[in-house]
Amino acid sequence: MSAADAPAERAARLRDQLETHNYRYYVLDDPTIADAEYDRLMDELMTLERDHPELQRDDSPTRRVGSAPLSSFAERAHGEPMLSLANAFSEADVADFDRRLREALGVSDIDYMAEPKLDGLSVNLRYESGQLVTAATRGDGRVGEDITANARTIRSIPLRLQGDQAPAVIEVRGEVVIQRADFEALNERRLARGERPFANPRNAAAGSLRQLDSRITAHRPLTLFVFGTGEASEALPATHEAVLETLRQWGFRVNDQVQRVTGVSGCLAYQQHLVEVRDRLDYEIDGVVYKVNDRQVWQRLGATARAPRWALAHKLPAREASTRVRAILPSVGRTGVITPVADLEAVEVGGVTVTRATLHNLDEVHRKDVREGDAVMVRRAGDVIPEVVSVIESRRPADARAWQMPAACPVCGSDVVRIDDQAAHRCMGGLYCPAQRMGALMHFVSRRAMDIDGLGEKLIEQLVSHERVRTAADLYALTRSDLLGLERMGERSTTNLLSAIEASRETTLARFLYALGIDQVGEVTARALATHFGSLEALMAADEEDLTAVPDVGPVVAESVRQFFAQPHNREVIEALREAGVHWPDPGSAAEAPPAQPLAGQTFVLTGTLEGQTRDQARARIEALGGKVTSSVSSRTDYVVAGAEPGSKRDRADSLGVTVLDEAGFNALIN
Numbered sequence: 001m002s003a004a005d006a007p008a009e010r011a012a013r014l015r016d017q018l019e020t021h022n023y024r025y026y027v028l029d030d031p032t033i034a035d036a037e038y039d040r041l042m043d044e045l046m047t048l049e050r051d052h053p054e055l056q057r058d059d060s061p062t063r064r065v066g067s068a069p070l071s072s073f074a075e076r077a078h079g080e081p082m083l084s085l086a087n088a089f090s091e092a093d094v095a096d097f098d099r100r101l102r103e104a105l106g107v108s109d110i111d112y113m114a115e116p117k118l119d120g121l122s123v124n125l126r127y128e129s130g131q132l133v134t135a136a137t138r139g140d141g142r143v144g145e146d147i148t149a150n151a152r153t154i155r156s157i158p159l160r161l162q163g164d165q166a167p168a169v170i171e172v173r174g175e176v177v178i179q180r181a182d183f184e185a186l187n188e189r190r191l192a193r194g195e196r197p198f199a200n201p202r203n204a205a206a207g208s209l210r211q212l213d214s215r216i217t218a219h220r221p222l223t224l225f226v227f228g229t230g231e232a233s234e235a236l237p238a239t240h241e242a243v244l245e246t247l248r249q250w251g252f253r254v255n256d257q258v259q260r261v262t263g264v265s266g267c268l269a270y271q272q273h274l275v276e277v278r279d280r281l282d283y284e285i286d287g288v289v290y291k292v293n294d295r296q297v298w299q300r301l302g303a304t305a306r307a308p309r310w311a312l313a314h315k316l317p318a319r320e321a322s323t324r325v326r327a328i329l330p331s332v333g334r335t336g337v338i339t340p341v342a343d344l345e346a347v348e349v350g351g352v353t354v355t356r357a358t359l360h361n362l363d364e365v366h367r368k369d370v371r372e373g374d375a376v377m378v379r380r381a382g383d384v385i386p387e388v389v390s391v392i393e394s395r396r397p398a399d400a401r402a403w404q405m406p407a408a409c410p411v412c413g414s415d416v417v418r419i420d421d422q423a424a425h426r427c428m429g430g431l432y433c434p435a436q437r438m439g440a441l442m443h444f445v446s447r448r449a450m451d452i453d454g455l456g457e458k459l460i461e462q463l464v465s466h467e468r469v470r471t472a473a474d475l476y477a478l479t480r481s482d483l484l485g486l487e488r489m490g491e492r493s494t495t496n497l498l499s500a501i502e503a504s505r506e507t508t509l510a511r512f513l514y515a516l517g518i519d520q521v522g523e524v525t526a527r528a529l530a531t532h533f534g535s536l537e538a539l540m541a542a543d544e545e546d547l548t549a550v551p552d553v554g555p556v557v558a559e560s561v562r563q564f565f566a567q568p569h570n571r572e573v574i575e576a577l578r579e580a581g582v583h584w585p586d587p588g589s590a591a592e593a594p595p596a597q598p599l600a601g602q603t604f605v606l607t608g609t610l611e612g613q614t615r616d617q618a619r620a621r622i623e624a625l626g627g628k629v630t631s632s633v634s635s636r637t638d639y640v641v642a643g644a645e646p647g648s649k650r651d652r653a654d655s656l657g658v659t660v661l662d663e664a665g666f667n668a669l670i671n
């Protein structure tokens with residue numbers, strides 16, 4: 001092989017690849033690489049052909065637009081060709097473009113119309129005497145697919161032009177898009193039906209518009225934004241700005257971000273502005289387009305085989321890239337919920353290197369059918385966590401197997417359980433699992449649990465990070481010297497904290513159960529369990545049937561309780577706590593009788609109609625136990641007791657996160 005062969009071979013290979021990608025993208029609506037990767041291949045081929053003119057060929061993808069129309073549609077020739085756009089990837093490219101135009105036109109400043117470049121599918125609408133007669137996709141630029149029936153179902157496409165100035169013939173061009181929220185809802189529905197999700201809104205829009213059955217299109221939320229014209233039987237206004245205004249008056253939707261700017265600096269400022277507002281737009285954009293405003297100039301500048309010379313597409317940083325999933329890792333969060341995370345081959349998305357993407361939960365992994373080894377599309381928008389959007393099935397390795405949630409927590413080895421119909425899986429080692437340490441400890445010391453005053457998040461964080469505290473039991477071994485010297489811990493606060501820890505050793509079984517942080521076991525359930533079983537031993541020995549015999553304990557709660565106590569590590573921590581001196585009155589002993597003022601310091605709000613008592617009776621019972629009843633709900637309210645037809649106080653409680661008790665829950669609490 002001679003040295004001169006290398007570029008020729010490379011060019012041939014690039015042409016092959018680009019043709020394949022064109023076919024998959026334009027005909028099948030099923031691309032296997034991200035746009036930015038396609039753009040890089042195209043750019044490489046263009047550079048090769050420019051540097052080696054002998055390699056130029058008329059049938060090269062660099063000279064052509066799109067791809068031939070799919071034969072299942074009728075063909076529709078455009079009155080005037082529909083071209084693509086020249087691309088700029090950098091500010092220097094934009095400056096070059098502007099300089100070339102200024103030189104060609106002999107002017108010092110050029111006015112441009114700057115427009116968002118919508119990422120959808122372009123269509124050509126032909127109106128005769130104001131009536132929509134045909135609609136076609138761009139196809140290869142000369143001939144497209146006839147999608148007239150489908151276009152008629154799109155509400156933003158006027159079937160008849162407004163006003164009475166309609167020309168005999170006019171072609172109107174624009175981009176059909178699917179709005180972001182609609183795209184997400186559409187993919188949700190597809191996943192729910194076991195269908196493959198669309199890779200991105202552009203594919204969703206293209207797939208929806210290129211339907212042989214227009215009833216399907218009618219159910220897809222498509223929108224048309226128009227950006228120009230083709231064949232016209234009469235002269236149009238002299239500037240592009242005025243043409244857009246005419247289109248508006250005819251009843252089309254012209255993008256409201258469109259703006260007239262001057263020179264390179266105007267173009268770049270506009271692009272910067274769109275980068276900033278991009279995440280707030282309802283639709284996807286992949287660039288901005290600058291068009292010379294003076295249409296007389298269009299004639300003079302003309303076009304290449306592929307694109308007009310008076311317009312330029314300035315690409316925005318890509319949001320999507322394709323990469324490979326090296327592994328799917330179960331990640332244990334602070335509350336024990338396990339999230340599958342894709343460990344990715346590093347890939348750059350929009351200027352940031354991405355190596356991880358969330359897969360949310362096991363159902364999502366299965367619905368998207370993401371497997372270890374899969375090629376996937378990854379998406380990162382704004383500050384949102386990167387996400388695996390879809391799998392490129394055609395690039396799946398033969399040995400890829402469906403992923404399963406591990407049976408044991410990868411951090412602590414406790415059982416992993418899916419509780420009934422929740423989508424989430426959890427590690428059951430709540431007391432022991434290092435991943436859950438912070439959350440478990442914060443809960444353990446909280447006011448309604450062990451009530452250890454003075455042990456805040458900052459302090460717990462320090463104790464955990466110094467490995468001084470691993471489980472709740474270690475709190476009871478803390479010494480003066482452990483605490484002194486930690487941030488903001490002086491003599492006095494250390495003394496106070498140590499005595500708060502000391503005091504918490506004496507507690508009640510209900511509080512202790514609540515403090516354990518068993519999933520599904522709140523205060524009321526903890527009390528019910530304590531009352532029913534009387535001792536921790538009896539509760540730990542209970543099977544599902546025993547548990548569901550407790551009022552208000554259903555199978556979900558029962559399963560959670562059983563699983564919790566089934567973990568050897570949890571039992572170890574409980575044992576250690578008891579050895580550290582945590583205790584409560586024996587069942588049946590006089591001390592188990594509720595203290596005289598068990599509701600001291602707690603505030604209640606009563607709302608709605610109670611059945612077994614009047615509100616006044618309920619108030620009397622609360623007050624007898626030391627509680628207080630107030631009339632309005634605030635963040636200081638401990639409980640809202642809601643009878644029938646509770647009204648707005650209940651809603652307010654929900655929005656503030658205040659515990660709401662029904663009458664049975666209230667009775668359980670005060671008895």
Ligand SMILES: NC(=O)c1ccc[n+]([C@@H]2O[C@H](COP(=O)([O-])OP(=O)(O)OC[C@H]3O[C@@H](n4cnc5c(N)ncnc54)[C@H](O)[C@@H]3O)[C@@H](O)[C@H]2O)c1
Pocket residue numbers: 021022024025026031032033034035036038039065066083084085115116117118119120121122123138174175227286289313
């Ligand atoms: N991933 C793949 O496999 C693959 C394959 C082929 C093409 N592509 C992608 O498609 C694009 C190239 O294709 P293209 O020829 O359609 O070019 P293009 O999409 O880059 O630019 C031309 C098109 O932009 C659209 N457009 C949007 N807003 C516009 C506006 N305000 N004014 C004028 N036109 C506007 C029109 O439909 C026009 O046809 C690239 O982004 C490329 O990455 C990807």
Ligand SMILES: [Zn+2]
Pocket residue numbers: 332409410411412413414427428429433434435
């Ligand atoms: Zn764990």
